[in-house]
Amino acid sequence: MSDVDITSKTMDGMGPHGTKVGLLRVLGPAHVWALGVGIVLVGEYMGWNFAVGKGGAYAALIACWFAGILYTCVAMIDSEVTSTVASAGGQYTQAKHIIGPLMAFNVGLYLVFAYTMLEAANAITAGYLFSVVATMSGHEAALDQQPFIILVIMFLAWLNYRGVLATLTFNLVITAIAFVAILVLFVSTSGILGGGIMQHAALFEGHEMPYGWIGVLASMHFGLWYYLGIEGTTQAAEEVRSPARALPFGTLAGIMTLLIAATLTWYICTGVLPYEFLGDGVNGSVAPLFDTARLSGSMGLVWLLGFGTLFATLASANGCINDASRAWFAMGRDKYLPGWFGAVHPKYRTPYRSIVFLVPIALIFALKAPLDQVITFSILSGLLGYTFMPLNIIMFRKKWPLNSIKRGYEHPFHPLPAVTLLALCAITFFAVFLGYGTQLVAMIGFYIVVSLWFHFWRYRFVNRGAQFTMPWPKPKGY
Amino acid sequence: MAHYVAPKQGKASQLIDVIVLVVLTLGALFVPLKLGLAGAAKAVETPVTDPTWEALGQTPVQAAQYEALGYTPASAHDLILARFDYSFSVGALVAMVAIIVLYYVLVLRFSDVEYREVISEKFGK
Secondary structure (H helix, E strand, O other): OOOOOOOOOOOOOOOOHHHOOOOOOOOOOHHHHHHHHHHHHHHHOOOHHHHHHOOHHHHHHHHHHHHHHHHHHHHHHHHHHHHHOOOOHHHHHHHHHHHHHHHHHHHHHHHHHHHHHHHHHHHHHHHHHHHHHHOOOOOOOOOOOOHHHHHHHHHHHHHHHHOOHHHHHHHHHHHHHHHHHHHHHHHHOOOOOOOOOOHHHHHHHHOOOOOHHHHHHHHHHHHHOOOHHHHHHHHHOOEEEEEEHHHHHHHHHOOOHHHHHHHHHHHHHOOOOOHHHHHOOOOOOOOOOHHHHHHOOOOOHHHHHHHHHHHHHHHHHHHHHHHHHHHHHHHHHHHHOHHHOOOOOOOOOOHHHHHHHHHHHHHHHHHHHOHHHHHHHHHHHHHHHHHHHHHHHHHHHHHHOOOOOOOOOOOOOHHHHHHHHHHHHHHHHHHHHHOOOOOOOOHHHHHHHHHHHHHHHHHHHOOOHHOOOOOOOOOOOO | OOOOOOOOOOHHHHHHHHHHHHHHHHHHHHHHHHHOOOOOEOOOOOOOOOOOOOOOOOOHHHHHHHHOOOOOOOHHHHHOOOOOOOOHHHHHHHHHHHHHHHHHHHHHHHHHHHHHHHHHHHHOO
16 A cells, blocks of 8 residues: 555645645635536536527436436545545546546646536626616626626636635635525525415416437537536645535535535526527526526515626636636646646646636637537536546546545445446537537547547657556556 | 756737637537537427417427416417437547547556656656
């Protein structure tokens, strides 16, 4: 067994590369929860409702729960691996130590694109919200949303530049408010407090399964949006005080929170909004919880859910900047990307060059691409990453069986979660193929080209043995 | 294994690498959009002239919710009647599966070659 114990209370983690100036270890389990839930909770405030459009309300509920199973597998697998790999980069660093450099390079790109596209989607929603508030406040002409989109991304990038503790403490507060707003809307509209306004049976009448079972399959595409990003908790691995305890706790508490929030969101919105309106997130309901509050007749709820939507988008964009920059930084530090990106700010101790570099990329997509396409780009990158995870955990258990290194968490029923995850990923690939097959093929084509570029060109700048920074014994079979 | 010493990369070369990656990224994501191949578009197959809520297939309860949202039958026409087309060819499905499998096989094979070098240098034979 390795002589370095990640579960130790006196040595909580390890400093990869032995750098003197590293990222600050200041975060606790609540910050990990806030990072995971903060990124994802916006999925209940916008985007998930495309699943209703793809197959109807029941299809969206089935997709919600099957995607919930998929992400529960992701959280279990991730918690085990990351409780031993306490290093920035999350799944990227896991892939580097378990499968190999090219897989790691691909996983790093999945992470960067999934989070950067999610950040762009959040900024689009925030811009829309500002325009609605302007209209409600009596502004007559259509409000130009672009300055608000730019402002949101720039402000959050600045916050990330200045320091991780302030960034994630900010996330903790606004995520908690956004989550409470969903609970308040539920108790206010479901009949628990006062008269309820739910009309599920009447609104579903004649539209129960508008596309039949193929619609249920198609809904899985956007079903992922309820939870996409929970795996981002691992990005904070190098900045938490006790990774072996905080990462599994924060991640698993996060997925439980999201399962509750997703189901409540489906129940609230489908009981108030007609399915065609709810299911069109571009021309119909951009922000379904906010639209539900508008129909509740309570101005208090309208303001609460307005702020809830705004806070959810800000928290998500904030977490996405945090995660995408850590993945980009980690690849730069390993020379998978130009080493210039691997720098840590001497004063704020943040990966500041990576943060700044990704700002214009997010802006291009937020300003130039429609919301459903941006969401699809994010989902596709996420899906490729989830397909990697079963391979990762199977190889991890094979190369380092349970007693060979000490784990902070061991997930049960292995390999059942891995097999389940792989099967659900296959179904979701088919769902994406049903509507967005061209993008899927274009994106895979992109990853094939960059993989060849990495293997035959870029990898020459990477030191070989130095990439393996974990204090683990030699893997079995090598 | 002999210790591999990576060459130092010049600034211009680093810049070119970044540009290549950014161009490939933007190309992969924007080319399908610009060529109109992005898909997932909904279409109204049988439009209704002079639409009413009944003609659009809406019950009184559903119509009331649309009116509360500020819609009329005319303004809700496309929103209500637009449908996805989920028809597909088996050939296209097989091609997609083949591309995904090819991609993962390629990545896993090349990764394994690289990983063996890493382990060999780190731990010795």
